Amino acid sequence: MKNRLRVLRAEKDWTQAQLAEIVGVSRHAVIAVENGKYDPALPLAFKLARAFGKTVEDVFVWEDGSLQEK
Amino acid sequence: MPLTTRNSIGPIRTLLIVLCFAAAIDIGASWLLGKPGFGSHARIVFALLPIPANLALVAVIVRTIRQLDEFLRHVHLEAVAIAFLLTALAVSVYEDLQKARVVGPLNIGIMWIFMAVFYGVGYVIAVRHYR
Numbered sequence: 001m002k003n004r005l006r007v008l009r010a011e012k013d014w015t016q017a018q019l020a021e022i023v024g025v026s027r028h029a030v031i032a033v034e035n036g037k038y039d040p041a042l043p044l045a046f047k048l049a050r051a052f053g054k055t056v057e058d059v060f061v062w063e064d065g066s067l068q069e070k
Numbered sequence: 071m072p073l074t075t076r077n078s079i080g081p082i083r084t085l086l087i088v089l090c091f092a093a094a095i096d097i098g099a100s101w102l103l104g105k106p107g108f109g110s111h112a113r114i115v116f117a118l119l120p121i122p123a124n125l126a127l128v129a130v131i132v133r134t135i136r137q138l139d140e141f142l143r144h145v146h147l148e149a150v151a152i153a154f155l156l157t158a159l160a161v162s163v164y165e166d167l168q169k170a171r172v173v174g175p176l177n178i179g180i181m182w183i184f185m186a187v188f189y190g191v192g193y194v195i196a197v198r199h200y201r
Contacts, residue, residue: 028200029141037200041140 002061005034008052023047081134088130092123145196152192157184 009019016034020027025044032038033048040048042056049059099119102108108116135143161184167173 025139026142028145029139032141032200035201038141038144044140 001039002036002063003033004059004061005030005048008054008059009034012052019048019051022051081130081137085130085134088123088127092120092127095123096120141200145193145200148196148199149189149192152195153185153189156188156191157181160184160188 005019009016014022016030017027020030023030023044024047029038029040029044033040033044045056045060049056052059099116102116102119103113135146138146161176161181164173164176168176
């Protein structure tokens with residue numbers, strides 16, 4: 001799963017620590033998600049999306065074509 | 071990446087205090103059990119003395135884990151899983167060495183060291199994986 005966190009965060013001029021504070025997680029969580037090393041559960045995905053005023057689909061991109069075909 | 075909750079270091083301080091308290095009682099009880107001159111009832115009391123503090127430690131650890139965010143819980147879960155498997159492997163190897171009469175009986179106290187070291191190993195592996 002890919003995400004646009006880094007781009008959206010840059011647009012807002014937020015640091016990783018600031019974003020972490022806003023969504024209520026550790027900075028390590030933001031770093032791991034941003035680097036694509038960790039896929040967040042739905043509650044965190046929604047929190048991250050809402051922090052930017054976006055939908056989950058705007059922030060996270062599911063790339064598995066087989067699931068989309070279903 | 072330390073074991074930190076998302077909001078404060080308060081829970082960590084509580085954990086360390088309870089850990090030190092439980093360890094002190096464990097050491098004290100062990101010291102008393104090593105002393106001669108106590109009756110069997112007293113020795114049973116000394117043996118059971120560490121239970122309340124250690125149960126408190128379990129409660130504090132569980133509370134601390136629940137205060138972690140989902141990512142840190144994930145990292146610590148991997149560390150625990152790796153520590154569990156490596157400890158099981160180490161005990162199995164030790165048992166075989168014991169059968170081969172290379173080593174003596176396993177000291178249960180050493181298990182703590184195995185678990186702590188392997189937890190550290192598991193933690194480093196998990197952190198590197200998500201870096």
